[in-house]
Amino acid sequence: MKILIVDDFSTMRRIIKNLLRDLGFTNTDEADDGNTALPMLRSGKYDFLVTDWNMPGMSGIDLLKEVRADDALKTLPVLMVTAEAKRDQIVAAAQAGVNGYVVKPFTAAVLKEKIEKIFERIQ
Amino acid sequence: MAFDADEEILQDFLVEAGEILEKLSEQLVDLERNPDDSDLLNAIFRGFHTVKGGAGFLQLDALVNCCHSAENVFDTLRNQKRRVDSELMDVVLETLDHVNAMFDQVRNRDELIPAPDELIRALDGFARPASEDTADPDEAVSEDSDDTPFQDSESDDQGDITDEEFERLLDALQDGRQQNAPAATAAIGEGSAAADDLAVASSDNDDITDDEFEALLDNLHGKGQFSGAVDAEPKASKPKAADTGSPASAGSSASGSDELISDDEFENLLDELHGKGKSPTVAATGRDQTPADKTPNDKTPKKPAAKPSAKPATTGNAAHSPSADNPAPTPAVPARDGAAPVAETTVRVDTKRLDDIMNMVGELVLVRNRLQRLGSNSEDEHMQKAVSNLDVVTTDLQAAVMQTRMQPIKKVFGRFPRVVRDLARSLKKEINLVMQGEDTDLDKNLVEALSDPLVHLVRNSVDHGIEPPDVREKAGKPRVGLVKLSAEQEGDHILLVIEDDGAGMDPDKLRQKAVEKGLYEQDAADRLSKNDCYNLIFAAGFSTKDQISDVSGRGVGMDVVKTKIGQLNGMISVESELGKGSRIVIKVPLTLAIMPTLMIMLGDQSFALPLVNVVEIFHLDLSKKNIVDGRECIVVRDKVFPLFHIKRWLIKGAANAPQPKNGHVVIVAMGTKRVGFVVDQLIGQEEVVIKPLGRALLGTPGMAGATITGDGRIALIIDVPSLLQHYG
Numbered sequence: 001m002k003i004l005i006v007d008d009f010s011t012m013r014r015i016i017k018n019l020l021r022d023l024g025f026t027n028t029d030e031a032d033d034g035n036t037a038l039p040m041l042r043s044g045k046y047d048f049l050v051t052d053w054n055m056p057g058m059s060g061i062d063l064l065k066e067v068r069a070d071d072a073l074k075t076l077p078v079l080m081v082t083a084e085a086k087r088d089q090i091v092a093a094a095q096a097g098v099n100g101y102v103v104k105p106f107t108a109a110v111l112k113e114k115i116e117k118i119f120e121r122i123q
Numbered sequence: 124m125a126f127d128a129d130e131e132i133l134q135d136f137l138v139e140a141g142e143i144l145e146k147l148s149e150q151l152v153d154l155e156r157n158p159d160d161s162d163l164l165n166a167i168f169r170g171f172h173t174v175k176g177g178a179g180f181l182q183l184d185a186l187v188n189c190c191h192s193a194e195n196v197f198d199t200l201r202n203q204k205r206r207v208d209s210e211l212m213d214v215v216l217e218t219l220d221h222v223n224a225m226f227d228q229v230r231n232r233d234e235l236i237p238a239p240d241e242l243i244r245a246l247d248g249f250a251r252p253a254s255e256d257t258a259d260p261d262e263a264v265s266e267d268s269d270d271t272p273f274q275d276s277e278s279d280d281q282g283d284i285t286d287e288e289f290e291r292l293l294d295a296l297q298d299g300r301q302q303n304a305p306a307a308t309a310a311i312g313e314g315s316a317a318a319d320d321l322a323v324a325s326s327d328n329d330d331i332t333d334d335e336f337e338a339l340l341d342n343l344h345g346k347g348q349f350s351g352a353v354d355a356e357p358k359a360s361k362p363k364a365a366d367t368g369s370p371a372s373a374g375s376s377a378s379g380s381d382e383l384i385s386d387d388e389f390e391n392l393l394d395e396l397h398g399k400g401k402s403p404t405v406a407a408t409g410r411d412q413t414p415a416d417k418t419p420n421d422k423t424p425k426k427p428a429a430k431p432s433a434k435p436a437t438t439g440n441a442a443h444s445p446s447a448d449n450p451a452p453t454p455a456v457p458a459r460d461g462a463a464p465v466a467e468t469t470v471r472v473d474t475k476r477l478d479d480i481m482n483m484v485g486e487l488v489l490v491r492n493r494l495q496r497l498g499s500n501s502e503d504e505h506m507q508k509a510v511s512n513l514d515v516v517t518t519d520l521q522a523a524v525m526q527t528r529m530q531p532i533k534k535v536f537g538r539f540p541r542v543v544r545d546l547a548r549s550l551k552k553e554i555n556l557v558m559q560g561e562d563t564d565l566d567k568n569l570v571e572a573l574s575d576p577l578v579h580l581v582r583n584s585v586d587h588g589i590e591p592p593d594v595r596e597k598a599g600k601p602r603v604g605l606v607k608l609s610a611e612q613e614g615d616h617i618l619l620v621i622e623d624d625g626a627g628m629d630p631d632k633l634r635q636k637a638v639e640k641g642l643y644e645q646d647a648a649d650r651l652s653k654n655d656c657y658n659l660i661f662a663a664g665f666s667t668k669d670q671i672s673d674v675s676g677r678g679v680g681m682d683v684v685k686t687k688i689g690q691l692n693g694m695i696s697v698e699s700e701l702g703k704g705s706r707i708v709i710k711v712p713l714t715l716a717i718m719p720t721l722m723i724m725l726g727d728q729s730f731a732l733p734l735v736n737v738v739e740i741f742h743l744d745l746s747k748k749n750i751v752d753g754r755e756c757i758v759v760r761d762k763v764f765p766l767f768h769i770k771r772w773l774i775k776g777a778a779n780a781p782q783p784k785n786g787h788v789v790i791v792a793m794g795t796k797r798v799g800f801v802v803d804q805l806i807g808q809e810e811v812v813i814k815p816l817g818r819a820l821l822g823t824p825g826m827a828g829a830t831i832t833g834d835g836r837i838a839l840i841i842d843v844p845s846l847l848q849h850y851g
Contacts, residue, residue, distance in 0.1 A: 011177050083172060100336075104180065105176075
């Protein structure tokens with residue numbers, strides 16, 4: 001499974017990348033915000049998108065909306081990484097079509113659970 | 124503290140978050156000037172947010188707490204619930220100091236010292252909308268909070284946006300028929316109350332739980348399903364939320380008793396919304412449900428509560444292990460080729476390694492110099508070609524390696540807005556700091572070495588230079604003083620200028636002070652030129668401030684600054700005009716490792732004079748010199764320069780040698796002081812690599828180091844200031 005990790009903070013990308021690697025997902029790419037992520041998504045045949053919410057340039061929620069508005073990408077599963085589980089934010093994200101969210105900080109086990117949940121739903 | 128997290132990641136975090144913190148300090152000072160800049164507010168919010176996020180993974184809890192509170196403040200600010208004022212800035216800046224301190228603690232592997240509770244409390248206070256300070260409720264919040272029975276300060280305490288956002292959400296859900304919020308609330312009496320209740324119930328506890336999220340997804344996409352088409356979703360859920368009227372109010376009144384909603388309550392609420400909302404939904408579906416038919420279909424009216432468990436039952440079990448557990452290997456291979464993966468384009472390198480490379484390049488430069496000399500003597504054309512090739516490559520390599528060590532002076536300048544702001548506030552002065560040329564690059568070592576001297580000079584400008592606002596007004600100047608900091612590259616040098624439009628320096632006062640301190644006799648002091656007077660400030664133990672402030676005035680600073688700049692092969696000079704301001708110019712080489720020099724000969728020994736110090740070279744008929752005050756002088760273009768025969772100082776047995784009739788004179792400058800050196804021969808300009816003197820010679824006055832010349836001999840590098848100090 002090819003995963004794109006989007007976060008403006010490279011340390012965070014590395015953390016997420018390492019966690020995903022611990023779960024056996026080794027095919028990961030990184031982008032530093034929505035603006036760089038979108039072209040990659042459009043050309044890259046990604047199977048899964050993990051994106052931070054709060055980023056300069058294009059934020060995670062805008063990226064999500066772009067992804068859902070794109071015919072080729074609209075079924076791409078998206079996991080949103082957020083700092084808090086603020087209800088209004090999550091509701092908004094859900095309505096924009098997010099598949100799951102995970103609150104920082106999280107462990108590999110939590111990430112695994114979130115990813116599993118997402119794929120349960122898609123199947 | 125727990126450091127079981129990956130050490131590499133911790134280091135990365137320290138570096139990257141450290142950069143964010145540096146930026147934050149700049150942005151915060153900026154903010155005080157542009158308190159309404161929403162981009163800036165967002166950037167600062169994001170800064171704290173990002174640091175917090177990273178710290179969370181590294182289990183730096185004290186750091187997380189501190190950043191979290193700061194982040195909340197900026198969340199309030201960027202939502203225009205409060206305006207920036209200086210009290211707030213004081214607290215935020217203090218927080219930043221604590222955050223920086225914690226970073227140092229992490230770096231040193233020390234236990235984190237949490238920020239004081241008062242500070243966190245103060246931050247939390249500022250995170251509340253301003254409206255709550257002043258009992259006068261903010262319109263935006265109060266509009267609907269007034270008619271909601273359960274709403275109290277608690278809910279907009281942390282979730283101001285919730286109401287608005289949820290309102291918007293509801294608006295969207297209400298499917299155009301009741302498009303604007305006031306109309307909607309007015310029109311459907313009970314329904315709107317219920318909607319508000321819902322909003323309250325959910326906003327009271329801002330955090331969403333997993334179960335709630337699952338329920339939400341079920342709502343949007345149908346139980347255990349996911350439909351990619353988004354545009355269908357809002358419509359599908361609209362009728363539900365809009366028509367929740369009576370059932371919802373029952374549910375929320377239960378939850379209203381305590382402010383927080385529990386998972387069960389939320390589930391119940393959803394149950395009710397779905398169960399009883401079913402009938403109005405049907406009516407609605409006909410109208411607006413075209414693309415998302417499956418949503419209501421899949422949804423059984425009565426048991427949304429069972430959803431989480433129902434999901435795995437449908438398809439989950441089958442999909443479980445293959446899809447999520449180890450899907451990586453198989454599709455990975457083909458997917459790779461498709462995209463051009465954007466690999467990381469930067470590598471962090473220990474500066475030690477760069478130093479080593481620089482050293483080796485230095486050696487290479489020496490070899491090149493040597494070969495060049497040999498090549499020019501040789502008749503072999505091929506040899507000459509190869510040597511000139513080597514020359515080109517070495518020069519490029521040297522430039523490239525230097526480039527890797529370059530950092531923008533911004534790294535130092537970035538500290539100043541904060542320094543000036545804090546100082547100005549504590550001295551009750553009004554000061555505008557202008558910075559220019561922050562992107563000028565110079566060697567990393569220099570950037571670090573310049574930091575302290577520059578801070579000292581800027582503090583001096585603020586403390587001694589700029590007058591208090593009242594004094595300035597009386598003098599017919601604008602109340603706000605100006606401190607200008609600029610950097611520019613000039614050839615192979617960097618020029619740093621610190622300028623202020625303050626009171627300037629009074630030469631007479633300086634003279635008087637010099638006499639008082641016993642540095643000069645009265646008549647010697649009277650003879651000092653204006654410029655000499657200004658340079659007195661660099662003398663050790665010289666301070667013109669009668670009152671020692673805690674800012675500056677202890678007289679230990681300026682001489683240290685001068686020594687430090689001297690160590691960097693740099694020069695410092697002062698210009699001042701009484702009543703108009705002062706200007707301090709620092710000139711430092713771009714790099715410390717390789718130094719352009721002027722090679723000279725004294726007897727048969729070669730010496731290297733740093734080119735920074737060299738002003739001009741000319742041939743002189745030594746019979747034309749004058750003797751003033753028992754010293755030899757020459758007059759060049761109506762200016763008088765003291766003349767020194769450095770051969771007498773540096774060459775053994777030359778002290779009493781007869782004076783030549785003709786000689787080469789090199790005019791060298793240190794600060795504003797200029798003197799002439801008589802030398803035997805001028806060889807030319809040569810880039811040399813500075814090698815420290817061996818233990819036996821270390822500390823020899825007047826010598827900065829040694830180097831190997833192009834002809835393979837050893838040349839001593841002259842340290843002009845220390846030479847003059849010792850012999851002159």
